[in-house]
Amino acid sequence: MKTWITGGYVYRYEKRRLERKNLCMEDGRITRICSPSEKITDGIIHDVKGNAVVPGFIDIHTHGGCGFDVNAASKEKFQKIGYFFAQQGTTTWLCSILTDTKEQTEKVIAEVLKHKEDHENCADLLGIHLEGPFLSVEFKGAMPESLLRGADIELLREYQEKARGNIRYITVSPEVEGIPESIPEIRKLGITVAIGHSGADYETSRKCIENGAEACTHTCNAMKLFHQHFPAIMGAVLEADDVYCETICDGRHLHPGSVRMILKAKGHDRVVAVTDSIMAAGLPDGAYKLGVNDVIVEDGDAKLPNGVRAGSTLTTGTALKRLIEFTGESMEDVLPLLTMNPARLIHAEEHIGSLEVGKDADILILDENYNILETFVKGMKIEKQEESSCH
Template sequence: MKTWITGGYVYRYEKRRLERKNLCMENGVITKICSPSEAITDGEVYDVKGKAVVPGFIDIHTHGGCGFDVNAASKEDLEKIGHFFATQGTTTWLCSILTDTKEQTEKVIGEVLKHKADHENCADLLGIHLEGPFLSVEFKGAMPESLLRGADLDLLKEYQEKAEGNVRYITVSPEVEGIPEAIPAIRDMGITVAIGHSGADYETSRKCIENGAMACTHTCNAMKLFHQHFPAIMGAVLEADDVYCEAICDGRHLHPGSVRMILKAKGYDRVVAVTDSIMAAGLPDGAYKLGVNDVIVEEGDAKLPNGVRAGSTLTTGTALKRLVEFTGKSMEDVLPLLTMNPARLIRAEEHIGSLEEGKDADILILDDAYNITDTFVKGKKIKKQEETPCH
């Protein structure tokens, strides 16, 4: 059945502006975007009364939300995470598996496959982001040190086969033994490579970029920072034109001035807004988990007992508001950081990331204050569940 979204201003990515248009969805796909003057002869009509109609947000780095941690999540838990995300603006996500044992990592992969085969009323879990285990001990953050290791293509191939090709993204540290040389083979497995959790020097980082690394994980966080004599990994990723930089725009991980600096260096087409959220997203302060770690959240700030920051409580809807606030730019200018940029990075732009005829009907309705009033995932309107703890 056709559903028309009328009376709204549709975001046009190429023009970076909202235009008064009607949009038609059918069988989960956008089938028509047309002038409001064109007659509607059939289908259901949904009048959004002057609100903005924008692409659904894509979060490629998140460890959970609404009380559920990805590393311990069942199929049903993933659906609950996905429902919470959808109410906050995320229509597509990658679940980030924190470095864990082989047994637990494969268990999570199994639950992801079950969820992908049978789910409803939630964001689309497109695939998996592996944050490790090929990471630096020095910049491990919340990674369990005993499980970190050198490049192991056989292990990664096992994970990818177990995941039936659904590992889409991986974070590795350039200085870890074997990583620069392994990147082409990782890409051949269909996995986009990000570098991070790293104290790597400039030259080693550049080698990874030359070999095909396409992104930097939570830029400026858990990495050696720029020095005029030793640009390090931070200097390498900010300089490289083709590299995307993840940014956690919660005001804690990056000062607003740092967000503006990254955007000045990279441009608005090479920054990807991520949440790096943990199970505490959407819930009050308290004690939570991130993989094997205990995490304490105080005033919305998630930290390990030793004071090291451990993910965030950010949502994509809040990230949009922060980006507008931090940059002074319009919503139309910053939307690509949450939509087309992540889609391109994980090579999914042919079906998500913008509102175009033939693309998936992943759509948000926003009011004048950028609050999400409705979410459509593959053309289906997300129903709110008031009994959940996150509402």
């Protein structure tokens, strides 16, 4: 059955602007975008009353939300995380598995596959982001040090086989033994490589980029910072034109001026807004978990007992508002950071990331204050569930 979204202003990515258009969805895809003067002769009419019609948000780095941690999630918990995310504007996500034991990592992979085969009324879990285990001890952040290791392509190949190709993204540290040489092999497994959690020097970081690393994980956080005599990993990723930079725009991980600086250095096509959210997203302050770690959230700020920041409580809907606030730019200018840029980074832009005929009907309806009024995932409207305790 056709469903027409009428009476709204549709976001056109190529023009970076909203245009008064009608949009038709059928069988989970966008089948028509046309002038409101054209007569509609069939299908359901859904009038959005002058509100904005924009692509659904894509979060490629998140550890959970609404009380559920990815590393401990079952099929049912992935459903609940996905429902919460959809309410916040996320229509597609990668679940980020924090460095864990082989047994637990494979258990999470199995639950991801179960969820992908049977889910409804939630964001689309496109695949997996492995944050580790090939990471630096010095900049481990919340990673359990005993589980960090050198490059191991056979282990990664085993994970990818168990995941049936659903590992889409991995974070590695350039200075870890064997990583620069392993990046081409990782890419052959169908995995996009990001560098981060690192104290690597400029030259080693550049080698990783030359070998195919395409992104930097939560730029400026858990890494050696720029120095004029030692540009380090941060200098390497800011300089490289083709490298995408993840940014956590919650006002804690990055000062607003740092967000503006990254945008100035990289341009609006190479910055990807992520949440790096943990299970506390959508819930009050208190004690939570991030993988094997205990986390304390105070005033919405998530930290390990030793004071090291451990993920965030950010949502994509709030990230959009923060980006507008931090940059002083229009929604139309910053939307690609949450839509087309992450889609391109994980090589999924052919079916998500923008509102175009033939692409998936992942659509948000936003009011004038950028609040999410409605979410459509593959053309299906996300229906509110009264029992949800998250906000």
